[in-house]
Amino acid sequence: MHGPEGPSGSERTQPLPRGYRVGSWEVTEPIASGGWGTVYAGRPVGDGTGPTADREDVALKFLPTDGLAPRQARKVAETARREVEFGLRACHPRLIRLLGSLVLSDPGRPFLDGTIVLVMERAARSLRDLLGTDVDEAEGARLIVEICEGLAHLHRGGWVHGDLKPDNVLIMADGSAKLSDFGLVTELTDTRGTHGYGPPMGTFDYLPPERWKAPLGEHGVQVRPSVDIWALGIVIHEMFTSGASPFPGATPVSRAAAAQEYADGRAPLRMDNAVPPFWRALAADCLAPTHDARAAHTAESLLARIAARQDPEAEPADGAGQPPSGRKAPRPWAVLRGRARAALVALAVCGALAAGWAYAVRDGGSASPTGSRGPAATASAGATAGAAGRIRVFNTEPSCGDRGDRAPECSLGLAIDPLRPYTIDNVVPTRVWHGDVLAVDCQFPHGVPIVDEVGTWSAQWFRVRLPPGSARSTAWLPAVRTKDRPAIPQCPRPTPVR
Amino acid sequence: MSGIVVYLPQKSGVAGGGPCGDAVTLRLGPGEVARFGRGSATTFVELRLADEAISRLAGEIRVTDDHWQLSNHSATQSYVVENPEGAGEYLRVPPRRAGAPIPFEFSRVVLPTRHGTTVAFQVFAPDHVYMDPHEIGGPWGSRTVTAYSLDESATYFLVLVALCEPRLRDESAVAVPTTPQIVERLRPHAACGRLTARAVSSHIDYLAGEKMRISAPAGGEPGREGRRNGKREAIVGLALRFGLVREEHLALLPPRAGAGPRGRETVG
DSSP states (O other): OOSSOOGGGGTTSOOOOTTOEETTEEEEEEEEEETTEEEEEEEEOOOSSSOSTTSOOEEEEEEOOTTOOHHHHHHHHHHHHHHHHHHHHOOOTTBOOEEEEEEEOOTTSTTTTTOEEEEEEOOSEEHHHHHTSOOOHHHHHHHHHHHHHHHHHHHHTTEEOSOOSGGGEEEOTTSOEEEOOOTTOEEOOSTTSSOEEEOSEEOGGGSOGGGGGOOBBTTBEEEOTHHHHHHHHHHHHHHTTTTOOSSOOSSHHHHHHHHHHHHTTSSOOOOOTTSOHHHHHHHHHHTOSSHHHHTTOOHHHHHHHHHHHHOTTOOOOOOTTOOTTOTTOSOHHHHHHHHHHHHHHHHHHHHHHHHHHHHHHHHOTTEEEOTTTSGGGGSOOOSSTTOOEEEEBOOOOHHHHTOOSOOGGGOBOOBSOTTSOOSGGGBOSOOBOTTOEEEEEEEETTSOOEEOTTOOEEOOEEEEEOOTTSSSSEEEEEGGGBSOOOOOOBOOOOOOOO | OOOEEEEEOOOOGGGOOSTTSOOEEEEEOTTOEEEEESOOSSSOOSEEOOOTTSOSSOEEEEEETTEEEEEEOOSSOOEEEEOTTSTTOEEEEOTTOOOEEEOOSEEEEEEEOTTSOEEEEEEEOTTOOOOOTTOOSSOOTTSOEESOOOOTTSHHHHHHHHHHHHHHTTOTTSOOOOHHHHHHHHTTSTTOTTOOHHHHHHHHHHIIIIISOBOOOTTOOSSHHHHHHHHHHHHHHHHHHTTSSOGGGGGGSOOOSSOSSTTHHHHO
8 A cells, every 4th residue: 555566566567677768867676667667776977068066866667668559558548648748847846856757768778769758856755655654633733834835836727636645745855845746736727727637547555536527528527626635635644643634444445435425424524633623624625525525625725724733923934044854843833934034045046057957858868858949959940930841750569661552540640730639639530641732831849749650759749731632731640651852841830729 | 345235136025125016226335234025014134025935034235345145044045146157156155154254246045935936136346356467476465466356257357458458559540340240250259148237227327327437427418328438538548548458458358350460361
């Protein structure tokens, strides 16, 4: 049930040798693994041009795509895209920083070739590990405040974490907590900013009861900030009970059933007496049985309640010199004030690191940069605006490369909208085959990233002309489907097609 | 955990269901109980089985975790729970057995009657949990999983794969197969030789309603045919988008006759 799983989860992939080079880092040891891949510790290696002492150790999250059918590889890429997209936009001292992403190109190790690697800030351990030890009330309170701060920042920005659990709360070397794992982060996309839609995934013990009855719509299940608040209620209870859920049962399935019984009004909420009264009341509000009842409690309002309780005198505190996570702080409120100042500084630092990262990766011989910063470099915007070029379709599938019979299984699709997921409802009826030459108007470097069958990753798309008589005059070919990189202008950002 | 569904089909005469012999559908959440039997003014039962050979309170069903338990209140009769998909798989619940766990997703509970006939009702347990692929071994409790579990050995899964087949094979312009096409496609399969069009429709309804809980597509064509097509399209679109059906599942289907790449026709 706990933290980093044993070696069984990584049997699917071979362990990486110590010292394996990734960009400008090398692998030191495995940290954790799951069905999605493995996280390794990494440390900076010198390239002879600069010092490494000022660069920090990192966590390297490997998402292998080898052996996956194109559709699954796309799913891995989609998860990575969510993390990268979120990581590039979000930056906060309570969120684990994404330092960059890259795709391994290592034909000598087929199991690694095409693997997507996310480079992240390195934590000491997870809250799951910490729950095994004794967490006293003061430390528990501090950690809950820090988790709330992370959630409040996410929710303010119109995001929902979607998978809050002790495994995804990381404890840094200085003892402070940061939220991590943004693969299920969902943007609140509706006009009033109350909900968005995410993949129908989650962790049994942390899913709110309404999720078990939630309908699956075209874009996934409805996700609202109250999802994170429910999970926070579970985490608060676990904090003071060595990781015990408030819901009885020996397995996650029976605990989920117990949560359902409670939400249906057939069983009361029975929390462990080890949870101090103030935190028990807070957790009970987070665990309100319906979304509507829970919506009254936001991460902000919970923070305000905690602050009010911790400092009834409301004495103006001087946070100067206070570390961002003063563990032994006599007055928690002072810590809160001090932290707000630290946040501003950290924000500036985040931006600098991200820029440095893009530079570092471009120099790292074995990797190609990805994400919104990278691919623009591969297609030089043409000086001769308006001049259309030609590109030849390339199919990486060897059995499709040299046959001229235009077999359906060798056909490739063209997207309607390069900004929407490349799925069956986003392709035009026109198919293309290896060797076809297409007229191209322009290129767009920041579409949905596409991984081809051999793991090449690119977010670049070409706007190509369709034959006369087609319902549309143009469609989009992913850059991974051609070897050509003609000097053509950059397309204007496509308007969403519905 | 959304619970279970109990369905007592409509029957005329001795084995009537509701007060007027209507079909009865009960939805039970975790921890809920439904009693069944002949019933009386003093013995209330949720599921009335109108046969004089059946006790007034013959037994009860209790939802536990992702499955359910059957208690047999009869002192003399054994009840049989059949798995309609299990090629004769069944279990016998002896007299006075309390809370026997029932492991089937689909069950048919059969009670004997005096004339050598039987009375039966069905229980569906759509919450059964399956681990995600590549998650074999090791603890899974704190892992992030797909919240929709499908039994890849069930007939409904074969129907789902057959529905998705044209798009999985990237014949993307092709429409979702019709019910007769599914029946035809699955006929060579050992478990589907006697699959009827009606059964295929029920499997599709079960997938859409109980397993994937698909919300009705907005603005669909009016009329029954339009709605039904909308539901199929939605099932296929979501199953592929969220990876419930993948390329590897095509191997579950019987080989296609004559539809393969050119050259196979001369062999077949």
